[in-house]
Amino acid sequence: MKPTLAEGLSDTHSYSVTPENTVPHLAMDRSTFDDIPEVLATAYMIVMMEGACTKLLRPHLDPGEGSLGIAIDVTHLAATLPGQTVTVTATIEKVEGRKITFRVVANDGLDKIGEGTHTRAIVPWDRFKAGVAAKAGKVRPPRS
Numbered sequence: 001m002k003p004t005l006a007e008g009l010s011d012t013h014s015y016s017v018t019p020e021n022t023v024p025h026l027a028m029d030r031s032t033f034d035d036i037p038e039v040l041a042t043a044y045m046i047v048m049m050e051g052a053c054t055k056l057l058r059p060h061l062d063p064g065e066g067s068l069g070i071a072i073d074v075t076h077l078a079a080t081l082p083g084q085t086v087t088v089t090a091t092i093e094k095v096e097g098r099k100i101t102f103r104v105v106a107n108d109g110l111d112k113i114g115e116g117t118h119t120r121a122i123v124p125w126d127r128f129k130a131g132v133a134a135k136a137g138k139v140r141p142p143r144s
Contacts, residue, residue: 001098001122005060010091013052017044017108019082040080045114046072049104052088053118057100067100067120068128074116080108090118098122 019025022038050069057067080086087107094101099121106114 001062001065002060005057005092005095005100007092007095009056009060010089011052011056012087012089013048013055014085014087015048015051017080017082017084017086022082038082040084040086040108040113042076042114045076045080045086045106046074048086048088049074049090049106049114049116049118050120052090052104053100053102053120056090056092056102057120057122061122064125065122066125066128067122069118070099070121071119072116074104074114074118076114078108078111078113080111080113084108084110086113093117 017040019038021040021044023036023041024034024038026041026043049072053069054067061067085108087109089105089107091103092100093103099119101117101119104114104116104118105112
């Protein structure tokens with residue numbers, strides 16, 4: 001990682017909410033959520049937060065480095081509808097070696113919809129991809 005990576009750095013990114021980002025479309029077993037209207041799923045809000053943190057980190061990484069999410073502690077505060085835009089601000093709170101902790105806040109233009117912390121680890125992609133490939137060699141293909 002580059003020496004430009006420092007506490008206090010902040011950036012904001014926006015994401016459009018589509019019907020596919022809503023709870024009924026996310027659920028593996030839709031009957032579990034059959035009474036919930038089409039509102040932004042918490043899982044997608046978290047993806048937006050992780051995306052904002054990743055985008056903030058990217059210019060401060062050396063070639064061959066990437067980052068992996070290792071912890072998330074957020075609260076989903078308000079419903080967001082398809083057609084709204086979610087804006088996420090990510091701010092680096094702590095740099096501890098290769099572990100970076102962010103403060104994240106999400107807003108949909110009407111309400112603060114989420115806030116909390118997210119931690120990412122900076123890793124060499126070659127090493128991580130080798131580990132994934134080794135694990136893939138141990139996984140049995142699903143039966144048809």
